[in-house]
Amino acid sequence: MRGMIDFFRIICHNKRSFIGLIILVIFILMATVGPFVFKLNMTVDYNNRYLTPSFEHWLGTDFAGRDTFIQLVHGSKEVLLVGLLAAFFTLFVGALLGTISGLVGGRLDAGIMLITNLFLTIPSFPILIIMAAIFSIRDPISFALVLSAWSWPGLTRAVRSQIISLKERDFIVICKVMGMSKPHIIFKELMPSITSFLSISFIMTMRGAITGSVGIMMLGLAPYSPTNWGQMLNLAISQTGGIFNPLGFIYLFSPILCLALFQLGSIFFANGIDEALNPRLRG
Amino acid sequence: MTLVIVLKRIGMAFVTVCLATVMTFILLRLTPGNAIDGWARDYATQFGITLEEAYRRIAAMINYNPNEPLHEQFIRYISGLLQGNLGVSMVYQQITVNSIIANAMPWTIFVATISLLISFVIGMLLGVRMAWKRNSILEPSVSLFTVITSAIPDFIFAILLLVVFAYGLDWFPVNGAYDPFVTPGFNIDFIVSVLYYAAMPILTFVITNIGGWALMMKGNAVSILGEDYIIAAKARGISDSVIMNRYVMKNAMLPMITMLAVTFGGMLGGATLIENIFQYPGIGYFLGEATRTRDYTVMQGIMLFLSVTMIVANLIADLVYSKLDPRIKVEG
């Protein structure tokens, strides 16, 4: 408990991570409470397309006259949940296998690296098509699992090389000499040193998962959802040619801005985590 | 590092390549669906033949017998491979997979290598500086730059650059790999043209990738900064720039080499952005085209080639890495 309080004290103390925390809280509220507050109506209202922001439509309307902001709110649940879960799975598998592989070495390392390399090289397209033929994704967890299937190997390799370079550093060697337990070395000494690397990877993976979810939808593995941020972006591009329809700019940039803000919040927040977990950086 | 260990590593890489070959082969054969339906419809429209005739004709055009047992297909494929022959395209029957790769690979490698190196180097330099002065304006501005460049789809970025530099200012060509009026070959016109045409794709890639490298580098550099030898170096009065460039940079960069290899491998097959928007005749286009037409021989040929590149890149990264960092023991 004290740890938690300390953690938040540090976060709140650091201006940047405090801002990050606020941004994240807003997004979480948007995804959880938002859909109940704002009712989604996807009926076409062509004459009111591309409206500019107003009290009625906070971010104006899309190419078919539907409220952009409410679409973002309803899309956020799926996007954030799937993104977070996918990033979490990736990070969990990547960090775990990478650490084991880097620390233990030997046969185990060779085995893990073989599997990792195989996954790095096996093409995703045929597998996704095969999966689409067999079943259809209905819940966020399996969606996230599918997305993370191709992102963990890169991370595993990266974590492994981080660990290998760390384990020969002076402070770890000293810890070993002092006879500290393995778990202590891993969780108190090694992990803190790679948290900032991991948090950046987490954020990058999440972004990759959000854009990747569109591809999965378009292969027919998951039902089509026009409020998915990635799909909103896709639609905005096709309706504006990217940049050839000035009326559509707000609609085009809304999901981009949301993605950017969410990532910015995560990065700022990660700064705080870094300092909370890595005592050497404080002061 | 002994020769035995290096050989062991190469052996492992070889095993990976073999497994990847087998799995790619099997997966492709299991993939449902085909390109014939859409193709037949286009063909019927174009040549004024009935749909049934179009189907029949296309079935005849595709050099693939679905009734041939899997193991026979596999043996045929492998025996071809052993002779360095990746087979003939199932759809473009006069073209060998080898010639497709030989034509496309140089372009992809050219753009991927240059853009990767530029973005990597700039990213490293930025990252170290961000870690060094953690409270300066540099850190939040790079973070902001990164989130913006990664949230805006690459596609829009490329179009924006094109609209400004190619369509608006007319400084750069619209697309392509070289001027169509220049004769390809080892002549100065061609070389200049190739560099000129590569500028925009490279720029796009560099801008969209610097941020990620910078942030990851910053993460690594921060943890190095807490090390005793850095503190000791500071105490000894060694100048900041020397500590930053010699000590921090070098040590923080080491683990990134693995990432470099993984990214490079991924870029070769996945540089679809560059290759589509800029009509670059690289491997991404041919892989995409083969996937669209379900040209299994081309697909498996290119995928195998990419696997090998990826595995070799990783092998080199591993070996280079342990060479650069004397503290690391290469374990076999």
Place this chain on the structure above:
Amino acid sequence: MRARKLKLLLLSFVLVATVVLNGCTEDNTKVFRDLGGWPKPPLFQGNPFASGGVGQASQYTFEGLFQIVRSTDKIYKRLAESVEHKGNETIIKIRPGVTWQDGKPFTSKDVWSYYMLNNGVEITKHLTSIEIVDDTTITFKWQEPSPFTEMKDLFLAQDQQATIPYHLYGKYIDKVDELLKQAKKTDDPNKKGPFGLEITDKLRKDIDKNWQDFLTAGPKMPVGTGPFIVKKVTASDMILEKNENYWKVENIHFDRIFIKNPGSDSSGLALLKSGKIDTYPGTPPRDILENMLATNKDLVHYRMFDPATIGMVFNLDKPPFDNQKFRQAVVYALDRTKIREVGNYYGQEADVSMTGMPQSELTKWITPENRETMTKFTYNPDKAGELLTELGWKKGADGNWADPSGTTPNFIIGVSGGWLQAVNSAQIAAEQMTKFGLPTKLLAVDGSVYYNNSTKDKGAYHMSVDWVDVSWGFMFPWNSLRNFYWGGIGNMAHLPKFKDGPDKGKLNMKLPGPDGQVVDIEKTLQSMPYLQKDEERKDAIFKLAWITNENAYGVGFFQNTTGYFENVKTIKGWPREDEFEKYDRSLPVPTEPDDIDAVSEINFGFGGITYFVEGRLSPRE
């Protein structure tokens, strides 16, 4: 580190230097700048029949005896000088003095070669033989009964006969000629192949093998008879030069054609906007279109009917879609105005469900009185509700309908994911059905599995979105009707077919027609090309259209409106110049017959390069 910095510096220097060194390569010759696609080298080759063909170069290099304009069925004579129908023979005189682009003369033997090798084209099923009379005369002998005269013209006009020069492919042509001579004549309609011959499986195999060999034997660059010759092909550019020996070279006012491969729609639009191309096909979403015209004052946009309707067919193998009334209810429940606004703002809505022919053709072939007898299916949710209630369905408290057994359905619409226009339209349809109380989800699937999923066994979807009511090629409605009943759309609808017996695979559909008499759809379709009298044909067309509409096998969302942007500052000769101001350069679909012809022909997909061959286009000095 320093060395690397130096290298970087050098590299950037080189890049900047190249910008300065590279001047504009455009010269002052008379150029037309087009855009399009083609297989990139090394995939590119000169045989138009091989995989990928020759892409955008096809219309410029190859031609036929005729040029038919899709959507108007107007036929221009190209390599044919005259046509004479005499009894069951058609005698065609070829223009004398025409040469292939490599200098060899084009003769009737080349036309014969085309039909020997490419013997799967439609016309051969109606011929007994093709005979060379002399170098410029060729005779087509028709089987009895033979199609009506206009149909014969259409069959002849839809082929591109000058694509298989005998002097290049002689080996394969002689081989197939020899193989066809081994086949016996037959009168069994089920065994009848080209030229009334029975092609045994063994023969079929040899013919296919020969075809396959022919495909790999093409020259590096296309050799046609057309006005332009392909000179250079790269991944991004194609350069064509004027064929100085073209038979109508005095009409060709351009020295070169540059074709740019834009890679994406956005790049294409950017090229157009910045004035780097002279033409651009299609009608983008309204706001993009308006932005293009506003920012580049040299552009004019012509819109034209596309004889193609985007719509959705119901899967008859999936209850409750086997029920006619239920299908009708779904059609009534859809507000097609809203679908059209999103799918293609300029498109045309229909008041029928679907008819097997594009809406624009109905007035041409069906009399106003007959048209009145066809049920109107305009948006009417109350009527839809009534129909459902009649069937025993009940609306629950949650607003969802439940079938007589009390279950609320969960419908799936399938669509090919890469086709955004259809995905958007389908999404609105799913939305509307859900709102109406029939919960419906959309699955956008990869194009390579879509058709198979939709047609195999009982089908994976309740509804499939595709081109319905569409006429590829000529317009005589038999074409679009058979496209529905015999083609892929019918398979998506899972139309009833004989499972075995002598008629295996044929339609098992005998349905009451407008006058209450039963119509056998398979037989009616089969007889259509042989109906010699115009009234008979119109009567058959009306019966089939009426039945298709009443049974509501599907719903046409909207008839597509396509279009072309043209740069009127660089190129002159485009139609309707006097109306540019009136419509502020955004010309609606024409209504005057002359305008309809003129506008259809600027569409390369419809009329090929008619504007070039007829000498209408020239560069503005």
